[in-house]
Amino acid sequence: MHPHQLPHMHHTLPQPLLNLNMTTLTSSGSSVASSIGGGAQGSPGAAATAQPGCSSSNVIAAATASSQPQTVGQMLAASVPCSSGMTLGMSLNLSQGGGPMPAKKKRCRKKPTDQLAQKKPNPWGEESYSDIIAKALESAPDGRLKLNEIYQWFSDNILYFRERSSQEEAAGWKNSIRHNLSLHSRFMRIQNEGAGKSSWWVINPEAKPGRNPRRTRERSNTIEATTKAALDKSRRGAKKRIEKRALMGSVHSGLNGNSTAGSITSIQHDMYDDDSMQSPFDSMTAFRSRTQSTMSVPGNTSRVSPTNCELYDDLEFPSWVGDTPAVPNIPNDLVDRTDQMRIDNGPLAGLQIKQEPKPIKTEPIAPPSYHELNSVRGPCVQNPLLRNPIVPSTNFKPMPLPGAFGGYQNGANPWLTTSVPSPLPGIQSCGIVAAQNTLASSSALPIDLENLTLPDQPLMDMDVDALIRHELSQAGGQSIHFDL
DNA sequence: CTATGTAAACAAC
DNA sequence: GTTGTTTACATAG
Numbered sequence: 001m002h003p004h005q006l007p008h009m010h011h012t013l014p015q016p017l018l019n020l021n022m023t024t025l026t027s028s029g030s031s032v033a034s035s036i037g038g039g040a041q042g043s044p045g046a047a048a049t050a051q052p053g054c055s056s057s058n059v060i061a062a063a064t065a066s067s068q069p070q071t072v073g074q075m076l077a078a079s080v081p082c083s084s085g086m087t088l089g090m091s092l093n094l095s096q097g098g099g100p101m102p103a104k105k106k107r108c109r110k111k112p113t114d115q116l117a118q119k120k121p122n123p124w125g126e127e128s129y130s131d132i133i134a135k136a137l138e139s140a141p142d143g144r145l146k147l148n149e150i151y152q153w154f155s156d157n158i159l160y161f162r163e164r165s166s167q168e169e170a171a172g173w174k175n176s177i178r179h180n181l182s183l184h185s186r187f188m189r190i191q192n193e194g195a196g197k198s199s200w201w202v203i204n205p206e207a208k209p210g211r212n213p214r215r216t217r218e219r220s221n222t223i224e225a226t227t228k229a230a231l232d233k234s235r236r237g238a239k240k241r242i243e244k245r246a247l248m249g250s251v252h253s254g255l256n257g258n259s260t261a262g263s264i265t266s267i268q269h270d271m272y273d274d275d276s277m278q279s280p281f282d283s284m285t286a287f288r289s290r291t292q293s294t295m296s297v298p299g300n301t302s303r304v305s306p307t308n309c310e311l312y313d314d315l316e317f318p319s320w321v322g323d324t325p326a327v328p329n330i331p332n333d334l335v336d337r338t339d340q341m342r343i344d345n346g347p348l349a350g351l352q353i354k355q356e357p358k359p360i361k362t363e364p365i366a367p368p369s370y371h372e373l374n375s376v377r378g379p380c381v382q383n384p385l386l387r388n389p390i391v392p393s394t395n396f397k398p399m400p401l402p403g404a405f406g407g408y409q410n411g412a413n414p415w416l417t418t419s420v421p422s423p424l425p426g427i428q429s430c431g432i433v434a435a436q437n438t439l440a441s442s443s444a445l446p447i448d449l450e451n452l453t454l455p456d457q458p459l460m461d462m463d464v465d466a467l468i469r470h471e472l473s474q475a476g477g478q479s480i481h482f483d484l
Numbered sequence: 485c486t487a488t489g490t491a492a493a494c495a496a497c
Numbered sequence: 498g499t500t501g502t503t504t505a506c507a508t509a510g
Contacts, residue, residue, distance in 0.1 A: 176489065199500080
């Protein structure tokens with residue numbers, strides 16, 4: 001159990017640890033701390049109503065609540081690390097009693113009164129993880145960060161996390177960060193080159209300012225007449241079912257589980273190494289591979305399961321996907337069927353595609369080809385941002401500047417101290433690299449793309465073809481013809 | 485119902 | 498062990 005959740009748990013903390021952060025407080029922090037003390041006294045009510053728990057935190061919360069708008073830094077300074085080592089999360093099981101089912105843990109995430117009182121959604125302030133991550137990325141000189149760099153940013157800029165940077169304590173919030181990165185369409189992962197290197201994370205240039213839907217939501221949205229609750233329900237146990245089926249040897253190419261749709265924002269920068277190439281369907285056999293999953297998600301699922309084949313038609317993809325001028329009007333029926341392509345296409349549209357054995361990319365100009373359809377779900381996608389060293393997408397706009405975000409601590413505003421020359425400067429460097437392997441600009445059809453239309457992968461073509469036809473026939477007996 | 489936070493299962497590396 | 502993805506669940510609005 002990491003402390004991160006402490007504030008949310010029902011636990012009893014014997015003593016407030018008010019002074020705790022003092023040692024870590026920075027100059028501004030200390031001032032905040034002092035103000036906190038005063039605030040606490042000023043708003044006893046809130047503190048009084050605080051439930052047992054991180055009482056100290058409650059006090060602080062009350063204090064901050066009574067004062068003027070607090071900066072994140074102040075909040076951080078104010079946050080009180082509940083002693084770690086508490087054992088939480090044990091409440092569960094009670095309700096499980098007797099069931100044959102393994103005890104399922106239940107989380108108790110009740111927001112402490114203090115937080116309620118101060119209207120602070122989180123112990124560190126108002127920003128959500130995704131907000132903070134976005135800020136971290138925006139503040140990066142290159143506009144991109146690796147996971148561990150994001151972690152570091154959190155630690156460096158937010159006291160709350162800094163105070164919980166021990167391996168044990170950080171596990172929780174790091175998990176949350178990863179979760180948020182994967183979940184929000186707002187972020188995009190760029191496969192880093194080189195084996196064993198973690199990916200770069202960048203802000204999805206097409207992400208709308210402010211909040212962006214979680215991928216899960218996108219997914220659920222795509223499911224007509226399906227409520228999230230229903231969706232969740234239906235998803236429940238999907239994996240187990242899959243496993244079960246797999247064990248039973250009933251895994252047909254279509255299976256896959258996929259109860260999941262996947263992320264649509266990850267991009268493989270390095271495509272696959274020759275040795276890592278594998279049949280497009282390999283990943284569909286049982287479970288997606290980590291890297292492949294990023295690109296193949298929705299597709300896999302819908303492709304395989306006749307019952308789900310229509311579920312993702314309405315997926316919303318980043319505008320850059322479809323707005324690309326290069327993408328001409330496409331017959332509605334075709335569009336409907338190929339919307340999914342835009343998943344990867346978007347970002348990919350106009351991107352260079354590395355020449356690899358597995359050409360899976362999309363073609364920016366012509367309507368999606370049959371191959372492209374397949375590629376939509378393909379695992380390898382060149383980072384769109386890399387294709388063109390200059391401007392990745394039509395709608396790309398400079399990152400929002402610092403400003404709005406109060407300093408997390410020290411009163412220093414990371415954005416003010418960090419130059420943000422261009423949207424994603426870092427991408428440029430990548431672009432250069434990419435350019436070395438590229439011979440075409442967005443205006444020309446890269447060889448790779450041309451390859452796309454070549455039957456160089458009979459196996460895949462055939463499989464896909466059969467698969468799609470099968471799906472379609474299952475879905476409604478309609479047949480769709482794709483011009484190749 | 486949506487958004488968010490948190491925990492955790494899993495898989496790939 | 499780290500990185501990523503996904504599922505599940507809790508809570509607040």
